[in-house]
Amino acid sequence: MRTATLQCCALLAALAGCQSPVGEKSPADKLTVRTDVVSNDDDREQESIRQVSYRLPEDHREQGGSQGAAHELPLTHHQMNPYSPPIVPQVGQQFVPPPPVPREPRDAAASIGPQGAIAPDATTLESFESLACANNPTLVQARAHTQAALGMAIQAGLWPNPQMALSGEELGADGRTAEFLGATVRQEIITAHKQQLSRAKYLARTAVAEWVAIEQQFRVLNDVRIHYFRTLGQQQITDIQRELLKNAEDELLTRREQYNVGQATIAGVHGANIALQRQRLAVLESENKLRTTWQELTALAGVDLPFARLSGTLEYGWPAIQWHEALDRVVTESPQMQAARSKVEADRMQLQRELVQSVPNVAVRAGAGQDFTSVPSRTVGMASIELDLPIWNRNEGTVREARSDLARQQSEIRRVELHLRQLLAREYERYITEFQHVQNFRDVILPEAKAAYAVLLDSYGFDRVRWTEVLAAQRDYFDLRSEYIEHLIGLRESEVKIVGYLLSDGLMAPPNPVPPGHINVNPQPR
Structure with a gap:
């Protein structure tokens, strides 16, 4: 079919009085086009046209090889007479080769291939x-x-820790060791179940x-x-x-x-x-x-x-x-x-x-000591109870x-x-x-x-x-x-x-459980 097409092109060019692009211009200008259509048996829906190869016939290549570099193209009309305007070639008189295939762009990053180097699991x-x-x-x-x-x-x-204190009075007076030496212990008692309520709040x-x-x-x-x-x-x-x-x-x-x-x-x-x-x-x-x-x-x-x-x-x-x-x-x-x-x-x-x-806590203080003001010295004790009166601050x-x-x-x-x-x-x-x-x-x-x-x-x-x-x-x-x-x-x-309850952004820091503005006083006692 392609041979018939080429013959028709040459015949039409001869009738028109011009030279066919596939005519007898020179043996080196004749090209034979070979097209390979390969069908894939594994997938009948895929067919690909392989690369088109261009080659000269054997007789043309032998003829061109015998002439070698001695073959020269004839001078054009413009080259023989440079003062005359150039003659523009008519359509079909010259064969223009197709543009080259563009080069592949370079990948600046590492290429991701179809396979990886990681365990399947x-x-x-x-x-x-x-x-x-x-x-x-x-x-x-x-x-x-x-x-x-x-x-x-x-x-x-x-519970709050007890407090212990050592006390002495008139140390070294009148050549005596002291008038009084003793120790006291103070314990605050939390009232109105404040501890239980504080713990329930933080729980x-x-x-x-x-x-x-x-x-x-x-x-x-x-x-x-x-x-x-x-x-x-x-x-x-x-x-x-x-x-x-x-x-x-x-x-x-x-x-x-x-x-x-x-x-x-x-x-x-x-x-x-x-x-x-x-x-x-x-x-x-x-x-x-x-x-x-x-x-x-x-x-x-x-x-x-x-x-x-x-x-x-x-x-x-x-x-x-x-x-x-x-x-x-x-x-x-x-x-x-x-x-x-x-x-x-x-x-x-x-x-x-x-x-x-506002319910006051009770602080109990107790202790004992040695009284040196009497002869002989004697042991005495002390006790006290302390509490705040909620008068001004409730x-x-x-x-x-x-x-x-x-x-x-x-x-x-x-x-x-x-x-x-x-x-x-x-x-x-x-x-x-x-x-x-x-x-x-x-x-x-x-x-x-x-x-x-x-x-x-x-x-x-x-x-x-x-x-x-x-x-x-x-x-x-x-x-x-x-x-x-x-x-x-x-x-x-x-x-x-x-x-997933409309939740996303897995690298966002979790929010504080206590929102801003809430009371956040010292947990002891409240």
Whole structure:
């Protein structure tokens, strides 16, 4: 068929009175184009056009070799008469070679290959969750908050230590040792169950710290799962970008072949070069994103690991989460709501503790000594009781502050509930949108794109369509699959947040169990 095409081109050029680009200009100008179409038996949906090779026939190469360097081209009309205007060659008189294939851009960072150097058991979601629970520093901080609150509860319930004093009067007077030498012991007795109330208050704050620690654990695990799905999805997108690069290479080779047989313009070859180079940059960009998501994942796990391909799936096959079920679960079971309720209990105990603060404690003092004023000296004892009279200070200001803290924390429960409802509304809107996209891509769009590609591939086998149309259908299918993976990533992220009580940011320091502005006096005695 190509031989007939070349003969027709030569005949038409002869009739037009011009020289054909494939005519008898010189033996060295004759090119034989060989196109190899190789079909892959393992995958009938994939066909690739291999590189087009250009070679001279054997007789032409022998003729050119015999002439060697002595062969010279004839002078043009402009060279013989430089004062005359140059003659512009007509269309079809000269063969312009296609532009060269652009070089691959250099990767400034280390390349991420398809294989990694890490143990297989460290590439699953469960392994990264275990690593994060063991190495994430925020979990250690949250546990430290809990231990600190428990220590304050222990300290608040302890009795004050007794006080001991040694006393002497008129030491060395009148040549005597002293008039009196003795020792006293003082013990303060806590009244109105102040110790029990103080301990109950700090135990309630310990419960708040425990809920904050559970909240931080959800933050870490949710963030690990989100970044795991991001890395897994970016890994699949990178594979698709590499397939698109093969498609761009086939497109360029096809355009060069078509140009050499007169079926494409040089502008089309330039466009194919641009598309190839842009796709190479797209592969580098995808690899950079994959490198970044891997580093973020290992940072959440608290370890430094070399890159490895993750195992797992992004596919989503269970029913959609219902709005009312998600809202009831977040409002009733969220660690943030539980911590807010525990803070109310702690503030209630704080108010009860401050109400009895004005009840005076009793201090008992007792002792014994030696009286040297009498002869012989005698042993005497002493005893006293001390207490504060609440005349000027009845702790009114602290009681008022405690009541304000309790009222504020009761409103905080409602505020947290409304805030969680607002966050859930935004996240659920994203979740249901991604769910709808994933469902339609999986059930309609991707099967239709795959069927269109298969039809064009079969038609190409019967010479009904051009190979460029097959490559365009293949690109469309890969682009749609990449978009499908993006929707899958968004769906899994939203699912993790909704199931995980809308908690994320696993490297944020856990908050203080006691909010700013609350009474935080010395635990002993209150």
